[in-house]
Amino acid sequence: MSRLDTAVQADPLAPYGGVEADAAWADEVRRLAKERDAVLLAHNYQLPEIQEIADHTGDSLALSRIAAASEASTIVFCGVHFMAETAKILSPDKTVLIPDARAGCSLADSITGEQLRAWKAEHPGAVVVSYVNTTAEVKAETDICCTSSNAVDVVASIPEDRDVLFCPDQFLGAHVKRVTGRENLHVWVGECHVHAGINGPELAERAAASPEADLFIHPECGCATSALYLAGEGAVEAERVKILSTGDMLTAARQTRATSVLVATEVGMLHQLRKAAPEIDFRAVNDRASCRYMKMITPAALLRSLREGADEVDVDPDVAARARASVQRMIEIGKPGGGE
Numbered sequence: 001m002s003r004l005d006t007a008v009q010a011d012p013l014a015p016y017g018g019v020e021a022d023a024a025w026a027d028e029v030r031r032l033a034k035e036r037d038a039v040l041l042a043h044n045y046q047l048p049e050i051q052e053i054a055d056h057t058g059d060s061l062a063l064s065r066i067a068a069a070s071e072a073s074t075i076v077f078c079g080v081h082f083m084a085e086t087a088k089i090l091s092p093d094k095t096v097l098i099p100d101a102r103a104g105c106s107l108a109d110s111i112t113g114e115q116l117r118a119w120k121a122e123h124p125g126a127v128v129v130s131y132v133n134t135t136a137e138v139k140a141e142t143d144i145c146c147t148s149s150n151a152v153d154v155v156a157s158i159p160e161d162r163d164v165l166f167c168p169d170q171f172l173g174a175h176v177k178r179v180t181g182r183e184n185l186h187v188w189v190g191e192c193h194v195h196a197g198i199n200g201p202e203l204a205e206r207a208a209a210s211p212e213a214d215l216f217i218h219p220e221c222g223c224a225t226s227a228l229y230l231a232g233e234g235a236v237e238a239e240r241v242k243i244l245s246t247g248d249m250l251t252a253a254r255q256t257r258a259t260s261v262l263v264a265t266e267v268g269m270l271h272q273l274r275k276a277a278p279e280i281d282f283r284a285v286n287d288r289a290s291c292r293y294m295k296m297i298t299p300a301a302l303l304r305s306l307r308e309g310a311d312e313v314d315v316d317p318d319v320a321a322r323a324r325a326s327v328q329r330m331i332e333i334g335k336p337g338g339g340e
């Protein structure tokens with residue numbers, strides 16, 4: 001038995017390894033991508049070497065749109081499974097590959113299609129709003145998808161007297177409920193293990209230690225509520241606190257006058273922020289906030305994907321058609337931004 005077999009047995013999520021991201025690797029990746037007529041897309045939370053080799057980097061929705069507009073017949077989606085599924089929903093005629101299909105998402109896994117159907121049965125007539133971090137099956141049961149940029153606009157577009165079921169993220173749900181003041185918004189208690197680990201006390205401590213720094217906070221973070229509270233209490237100037245999707249963080253990085261910024265989201269985001277504004281000192285609120293699923297897309301996994309045409313992502317055509325309708329409604333309302 002090889003050492004890799006042992007590792008896989010000990011940890012079912014052990015990533016593919018043993019390949020260094022050197023110049024020969026980069027040449028081979030580019031050659032194979034050309035041979036397969038593939039476009040390489042990388043999410044902002046990917047390893048820096050994967051972001052660097054990709055044709056495009058971005059947030060989940062921006063990448064799905066690029067995938068749909070691309071002339072390439074194959075999409076290699078370096079991200080987590082629900083993102084590759086969303087690309088397939090929007091590009092049903094293209095081959096969509098993810099370098100490691102085990103790369104899941106604890107937030108997307110916090111509600112299943114069956115659980116959502118049972119929740120809907122308890123609230124007949126309610127409108128279902130789901131964050132994009134959901135499986136195709138959950139999207140198919142959803143009326144309108146949303147991103148963190150347009151979640152408030154999506155909920156505000158629903159008549160006041162209709163109940164709203166919001167899933168799966170409790171922190172984004174709490175943010176939307178606070179902003180809209182809507183009592184008939186029911187929030188599913190799901191969370192991302194990475195974002196939930198970025199907590200309020202840690203943020204307060206870091207903010208106090210760096211009084212000159214801006215705070216860039218993703219609304220899925222456990223600390224989003226604390227950040228607004230700190231601002232309300234005057235502990236942190238309100239202008240310093242910016243609740244932003246990952247795409248909006250890059251825009252804010254190019255516009256801010258701050259010389260240092262504390263960032264509360266997955267640490268992979270720092271790579272793009274530092275590239276966007278090299279003169280700014282970007283620091284993580286919690287440098288342990290790293291998503292193990294995102295980091296499963298290793299140089300070895302990408303090489304294997306291109307060599308073997310694996311792992312292919314498929315979505316049942318009926319599920320895809322219903323899921324597509326909820327994603328299309330999301331795109332029509334407000335400024336959808338890019339979600340995670």
Ligand code: SF4
Binds near residue numbers: 105106107108293340
């Ligand atoms: S950081 Fe959280 S929400 Fe994002 S992919 Fe990882 S587990 Fe999912």
